[in-house]
Amino acid sequence: xxxxxxxxxxxxxxxxxxxxxxxxxxxxxxxxxxxxxxxxxxxxxxxxxxxxxxxxxxxxxxxxxxxxxxxxxxxxxxxxxxxxxxxxxxxxxxxxxxxxxxxxxxxxxxxxxxxxxxxxxxxxxxxxxxxxxxxxxxxxxxxxxxxxxxxxxxxxxxxxxxxxxxxxxxxxxxxxxxxxxxxxxxxxxxxxxxxxxxxxxxxxxxxxxxxxxxxxxxxxxxxxxxxxxxxxxxxxxxxxxxxxxxxxxxxxxxxxxxxxxxxxxxxxxxxxxxxxxxxxxxxxxx
Numbered sequence: 001x002x003x004x005x006x007x008x009x010x011x012x013x014x015x016x017x018x019x020x021x022x023x024x025x026x027x028x029x030x031x032x033x034x035x036x037x038x039x040x041x042x043x044x045x046x047x048x049x050x051x052x053x054x055x056x057x058x059x060x061x062x063x064x065x066x067x068x069x070x071x072x073x074x075x076x077x078x079x080x081x082x083x084x085x086x087x088x089x090x091x092x093x094x095x096x097x098x099x100x101x102x103x104x105x106x107x108x109x110x111x112x113x114x115x116x117x118x119x120x121x122x123x124x125x126x127x128x129x130x131x132x133x134x135x136x137x138x139x140x141x142x143x144x145x146x147x148x149x150x151x152x153x154x155x156x157x158x159x160x161x162x163x164x165x166x167x168x169x170x171x172x173x174x175x176x177x178x179x180x181x182x183x184x185x186x187x188x189x190x191x192x193x194x195x196x197x198x199x200x201x202x203x204x205x206x207x208x209x210x211x212x213x214x215x216x217x218x219x220x221x222x223x224x225x226x227x228x229x230x231x232x233x234x235x236x237x238x239x240x241x242x243x244x245x246x247x248x249x250x251x252x253x254x255x256x257x258x259x260x261x262x263x264x265x266x267x268x269x270x271x272x273x274x275x276x277x278x279x280x281x282x283x284x285x286x
Contacts, residue, residue, distance in 0.1 A: 051269045
């Protein structure tokens with residue numbers, strides 16, 4: 001069984017860091033000439049998968065935009081997940097699940113168990129009931145060759161006050177931030193990856209528009225972890241910024257773009273993906 005970190009590393013090396021978000025929200029469905037329905041979301045998602053296949057290595061369906069249509073929306077999402085994985089894409093389900101005990105086990109079974117209708121390669125998780133509450137889910141991910149991305153420092157401005165706050169804990173080093181504590185508390189899963197130059201199975205969400213120093217996420221805190229970085233494209237960060245934003249861990253970044261690509265419409269999305277991917281490749285050569 002190949003680990004998630006190994007599969008992701010191969011995808012990044014072959015196709016570059018660009019991750020295409022699959023976000024069928026209402027305005028985009030209208031722009032694409034599709035109904036605001038589960039059927040419209042399904043068609044949207046399948047078209048994005050077709051455009052992404054062979055041009056990027058990673059896609060990220062936003063679960064909420066399917067979930068809003070109830071059971072039919074989840075059925076649509078199941079079809080999109082299957083199509084993306086069959087196309088050879090690494091699939092990150094952007095579900096941001098977070099809970100405790102058996103409830104968290106249920107989420108892990110839904111998103112990270114081989115053969116599940118909602119099976120993805122990785123899922124986004126929230127640690128704000130305590131990173132320890134995710135321990136069993138992270139272990140499940142590793143056991144099945146899956147991955148996870150744990151929210152550490154997100155790109156929305158209102159998160160800064162919480163994620164940069166200082167931890168008061170007898171076990172914590174002086175000056176440790178909440179985001180830094182999250183990074184520390186998931187580091188055990190990645191084992192020796194931090195020292196071998198490999199990618200571990202469990203990553204962190206770190207917004208491209210975040211001041212990493214201010215939230216306590218320097219290169220050492222992130223080493224060995226895949227980094228899912230929203231904030232590129234419509235939110236302001238550009239492909240050329242990636243090396244300076246992420247320094248010594250830039251090679252581990254999955255740069256997520258949604259609106260900047262999807263706004264090209266059904267006739268232009270493939271060309272837009274190719275264009276944006278080429279910009280990331282150019283930045284890596286500088």
